Amino acid sequence: MNRQLRALSAIRLSVSTDETTSPSRQRAANGKEAARRGAFIIGEAEDLDVSATKTNPFNRPELGAWLERPDTFDMIIWWRMDRAVRSMSDMAELGRWAKQHGKLLVFAEGPGGAPLELDMRTVSPVSELIMMMLAFSAQMEALAIQERVTSAQAALRAQGRYAGGLVPYGYGKVPNPDGHGWKLAPDPEAVKVLAQIIRDVLDGQSLTAVAMALNNAGTPVPRDYQAIKAGREPGGMRGGRRHERFKWTAGTLSKVLRSPALMGYRVHRGKPVRDRDGEPVLIGQPVLTHDEFATLQAHLATLTPQKNRTRKATKALLLGVAKCAGCGGNMYLVKRVGGQDYVCRATARGEKCPAPAGIRGDWLDTYTTDRFLKALGHVPMTKIVTHKGYDPTPELREIENELRALYVDKDARRSHTGRKIWQEEIHALERRAETLEATPRTETRTEVMGTGETHAMFWERHDVTDRRQLLRDAGAQVVVTKGRPGGGAERLKGPDEKRLTFTVGACTVPEATEPKGTGPDEL
Incomplete structure (x- = not known):
C-alpha cells in the first residue's frame, strides 16, 4: 500500500498590506493541488514582505x-514558479537540494495554467532541463518588471507625481489637479506636529527628550500615522501577524x-x-524654507550623541543654580x-565638604525668584538667529x-526607453x-532679535523645567x-542675609526684602 504523500504549502509575497488577497489565493491553489494528488498538507511556510529577487528560498524566514x-x-x-524563485542560480540551488533529499517540486499553475511537477526523486535530465528553462524565463521576467517599474517611477517623479512608496512625514496624498494619479501636499495635522518638534529642538531639547514627550502624548510615528490615514491598523508586521505600534526614537526624529x-x-x-534642468522636483508647498532648513541642520550638527539612559525628571527649580559655599558643588x-530642603551632596561625589550647607527648599525658591525677576x-x-550663507x-x-x-549604470539600461531616461538624467544633472x-x-x-516678551512674561507662562533653564x-x-x-533667630526672621549671595551674569543683585512667614529650618 502506497504511503500518502506529505506536502508543504509555500506562500510568498513581496509586499504585504491589510488589503492583500494573494496569500489566501495562493493557499487555496496549493490546497486544491494537494487534494488532487491525494497528498495532505502538514504545514505552511508563509513569507510575506519577502522578495524572491533579493532572497533565495534558503534565506527566507519560514x-x-x-x-x-x-x-x-x-x-x-x-x-x-515566481513564488519560489526568480533567478536561475536560486533554481539551481533549490534543484540540487531537492535531488539530494529526493523531493517533488510542484507548481499549482505552470505554463499555460496547468499544474507542473518537477520530480527530483530520481535522476531525470528532462526535469532538470525544464527546471532551468523555467528559471531562465522567471529571471527574464523579473528583469523586465524591474526595468518597467524603474522607468515608470522615474517618469512619474520627473512630472512631480506620486510614484508610490512611503509618504514623507508632513505630507499626504491628494488627487493630482493636473490629470491622473496622485500628488503629495502638506498634511495639516502632521505639519502641526512637525512645527512643535522643530520648536522644541531649536529651544535646546534633546532628540531623546522630544521623542519621549511624543510617545507620552500618544503621537503616532510616521509609519503608523500613514497607516491610520489610510484606514489601516497601525503597528509592525511579522510573519503575517500584526504587532505593537512603533515608538518615536532619537533616530526616527533625526531621519525626519x-x-x-x-x-x-x-x-x-x-x-x-531633479527635473530636466537639474532643479529639485517639488512635492508642493514646503514645510520649511531653505534658510529655516539650513538653520535646523546647523543645530542638529551641534548635537552630541548621548548614551541610552533614562534620567528621572526633577522638580527642583534651582538644580545647577544653587551652590554650596563650602565646596562650590551643586x-x-x-x-x-513636612517639606523639602536644598542640601550639599559632596559625599555622594566622594568628596568631603568643609562646611556643608542646607536650607529650606521653598524659601530658597522664593528668595531666588524674587531677586531674579527684580534684576x-x-x-x-x-x-x-543664524542666517545661513550659501x-x-x-x-x-x-x-x-x-x-x-x-555613468556606471549606463550598461544596465538595455531598452531604448531606459537609455533615453538615462540620457535625460545626465543632461539634467549637467x-x-x-x-x-x-x-x-x-x-x-547672525542677527540678535527680540522674542516679543520680557523675562517676567516668559517666567509666568512656563513650568519649572523651563524656568530652571x-x-x-x-x-x-x-x-x-x-x-x-x-x-x-533664622527660624523666626528668615536666614541671615550674609548666608546668601545671588548673582546673575557678572552682576551681583542687591538684596531684596525677605519673604514673610517663610523662614528656613536650619539643618
Whole structure:
C-alpha cells in the first residue's frame, strides 16, 4: 500500500498590506493541488514582505526553516514558479537540494495554467532541463518588471507625481489637479506636529527628550500615522501577524528632521529628485524654507550623541543654580518630614565638604525668584538667529557623485526607453552643475532679535523645567553658606542675609526684602 504523500504549502509575497488577497489565493491553489494528488498538507511556510529577487528560498524566514527539516515532508507546493524563485542560480540551488533529499517540486499553475511537477526523486535530465528553462524565463521576467517599474517611477517623479512608496512625514496624498494619479501636499495635522518638534529642538531639547514627550502624548510615528490615514491598523508586521505600534526614537526624529522633503523636495533613496534642468522636483508647498532648513541642520550638527539612559525628571527649580559655599558643588532638593530642603551632596561625589550647607527648599525658591525677576524681569528677551550663507560646493559634490553613479549604470539600461531616461538624467544633472558653478558663495550671518516678551512674561507662562533653564541661561547663581548651630533667630526672621549671595551674569543683585512667614529650618 502506497504511503500518502506529505506536502508543504509555500506562500510568498513581496509586499504585504491589510488589503492583500494573494496569500489566501495562493493557499487555496496549493490546497486544491494537494487534494488532487491525494497528498495532505502538514504545514505552511508563509513569507510575506519577502522578495524572491533579493532572497533565495534558503534565506527566507519560514521556508528556510522548513528546508532544514527535509525528513518532515515529501513535496513542496507553490502557486507559481515566481513564488519560489526568480533567478536561475536560486533554481539551481533549490534543484540540487531537492535531488539530494529526493523531493517533488510542484507548481499549482505552470505554463499555460496547468499544474507542473518537477520530480527530483530520481535522476531525470528532462526535469532538470525544464527546471532551468523555467528559471531562465522567471529571471527574464523579473528583469523586465524591474526595468518597467524603474522607468515608470522615474517618469512619474520627473512630472512631480506620486510614484508610490512611503509618504514623507508632513505630507499626504491628494488627487493630482493636473490629470491622473496622485500628488503629495502638506498634511495639516502632521505639519502641526512637525512645527512643535522643530520648536522644541531649536529651544535646546534633546532628540531623546522630544521623542519621549511624543510617545507620552500618544503621537503616532510616521509609519503608523500613514497607516491610520489610510484606514489601516497601525503597528509592525511579522510573519503575517500584526504587532505593537512603533515608538518615536532619537533616530526616527533625526531621519525626519534631516530629510530634504521638509523643503518640499521629492526624495528618492535619500536624494532629491531633479527635473530636466537639474532643479529639485517639488512635492508642493514646503514645510520649511531653505534658510529655516539650513538653520535646523546647523543645530542638529551641534548635537552630541548621548548614551541610552533614562534620567528621572526633577522638580527642583534651582538644580545647577544653587551652590554650596563650602565646596562650590551643586545643591540638591531632598525630602524631609513636612517639606523639602536644598542640601550639599559632596559625599555622594566622594568628596568631603568643609562646611556643608542646607536650607529650606521653598524659601530658597522664593528668595531666588524674587531677586531674579527684580534684576531681569523687565528686560526684553532676545534670541540669536543664524542666517545661513550659501555654498554651492556641497550640492556640486552630490551632483558629481550622482553623475559618477549614473555613468556606471549606463550598461544596465538595455531598452531604448531606459537609455533615453538615462540620457535625460545626465543632461539634467549637467545643467544643474553649470548653474551651481556660476552661483557665488555667500557668508553666514547672525542677527540678535527680540522674542516679543520680557523675562517676567516668559517666567509666568512656563513650568519649572523651563524656568530652571532660563535661570541657567541667564547665568543666575545663588550661593548658600552653612548656618550657625541652633539658628533660632533664622527660624523666626528668615536666614541671615550674609548666608546668601545671588548673582546673575557678572552682576551681583542687591538684596531684596525677605519673604514673610517663610523662614528656613536650619539643618
